[in-house]
Amino acid sequence: MSDLEEVRKIKRTALRQIEKADSGRAVEALRIEYLGRRGGRITELLRSIPSVAPEMRAEFGKAVNALKAEVAERLKARKEQLAAPEARPAAVDVTMPGRALRLGRIHPVTRATREMCEIFGRLGFEVVEGREVEDEWHNFVALNIPLAHPARDPLDNYFLRDNVLLRTQTSTVQIRVMAGRKPPVRIVAPGRVYRPDTVDAGHSNMFHQLEGLWVEEGVTFADLKSVLAAFARGFFGPDARTRFVPSYFPFTEPSAEFYASCLLCEGRGCPACKRSGWLEIAGCGMVDPNVLEAVGYDPERVTGFAFGFGIERPAMLKYGINDIRLLYENDRRFLGQF
Numbered sequence: 329m330s331d332l333e334e335v336r337k338i339k340r341t342a343l344r345q346i347e348k349a350d351s352g353r354a355v356e357a358l359r360i361e362y363l364g365r366r367g368g369r370i371t372e373l374l375r376s377i378p379s380v381a382p383e384m385r386a387e388f389g390k391a392v393n394a395l396k397a398e399v400a401e402r403l404k405a406r407k408e409q410l411a412a413p414e415a416r417p418a419a420v421d422v423t424m425p426g427r428a429l430r431l432g433r434i435h436p437v438t439r440a441t442r443e444m445c446e447i448f449g450r451l452g453f454e455v456v457e458g459r460e461v462e463d464e465w466h467n468f469v470a471l472n473i474p475l476a477h478p479a480r481d482p483l484d485n486y487f488l489r490d491n492v493l494l495r496t497q498t499s500t501v502q503i504r505v506m507a508g509r510k511p512p513v514r515i516v517a518p519g520r521v522y523r524p525d526t527v528d529a530g531h532s533n534m535f536h537q538l539e540g541l542w543v544e545e546g547v548t549f550a551d552l553k554s555v556l557a558a559f560a561r562g563f564f565g566p567d568a569r570t571r572f573v574p575s576y577f578p579f580t581e582p583s584a585e586f587y588a589s590c591l592l593c594e595g596r597g598c599p600a601c602k603r604s605g606w607l608e609i610a611g612c613g614m615v616d617p618n619v620l621e622a623v624g625y626d627p628e629r630v631t632g633f634a635f636g637f638g639i640e641r642p643a644m645l646k647y648g649i650n651d652i653r654l655l656y657e658n659d660r661r662f663l664g665q666f
């Protein structure tokens with residue numbers, strides 16, 4: 329092996345060992361092994377320079393000196409590296425002000441819906457959901473709404489195609505529930521309904537209703553009155569007064585409109601209640617025998633009542649909102665108030 333080759337070999341081993349050294353002591357041991365004054369491998373090479381053949385001496389001397397410098401340099405670097413404190417993750421400064429969480433809010437329509445369902449829940453009603461895309465049987469036919477009825481005018485409905493439309497009322501859920509189970513049935517069904525109405529402060533082409541239905545042996549109009557009156561007191565407060573006004577709906581007989589005393593003026597009369605002191609908040613009545621028959625119930629055995637609340641109107645009344653459009657604009661400055 330030539331002397332130069334020897335230099336290269338020592339260099340390779342030395343650098344590898346320095347790299348692997350894992351403590352200050354290991355580095356020191358290597359320093360002694362290579363650079364130790366007595367017997368160090370590189371020290372020995374340095375000492376051997378004068379005895380190298382003259383024509384090789386200069387080159388060899390240069391290589392050994394370079395090796396000594398490099399190994400000394402690497403040993404020093406490795407020693408410092410091992411002595412340096414471990415890089416630590418940034419400590420948590422517990423005195424920094426916390427980052428404020430932005431809490432979401434329940435939308436007023438959702439809140440009113442939940443309150444309504446909760447009150448009816450206490451009265452023994454189960455909450456169910458129907459579907460927003462319906463067929464004519466559930467939206468009209470089974471509800472005793474004849475073909476000639478103005479509500480069926482194609483211009484008053486969002487038809488998606490023949491026989492398929494966005495429901496115009498949650499009364500469809502009465503049919504869905506009764507067609508699927510035997511009496512007794514005591515449900516409320518909240519959800520969206522759609523009508524191509526012109527949008528203004530009091531109207532929207534999409535709004536929410538809460539349908540109710542109780543069918544069982546011996547259910548009477550007296551039950552209807554007491555359930556709705558109990559609801560109004562639960563939702564508007566113990567002083568809420570109510571009244572029933574005779575009306576007409578195809579799927580109930582007899583039918584009534586249900587009014588609550590106006591909260592804003594306490595019944596004295598104001599613009600919100602058109603100076604009457606009363607606000608109509610639901611339609612209701614005794615389920616028409618034709619409807620019971622349409623779903624296979626025996627009208628001689630069971631009777632029932634149904635009701636349909638708008639959700640926006642009572643919500644607006646309760647929370648003091650005067651324009652229905654505010655509910656759908658998703659302006660957080662508005663929604664954040666509830």
Ligand code: DAH
Nearest residue numbers: 497499611612613634635636
């Ligand atoms: N579905 C009716 C409407 O949208 C409201 C209604 C009236 C529902 C009388 C009922 C009811 O269940 O008995 O105008």
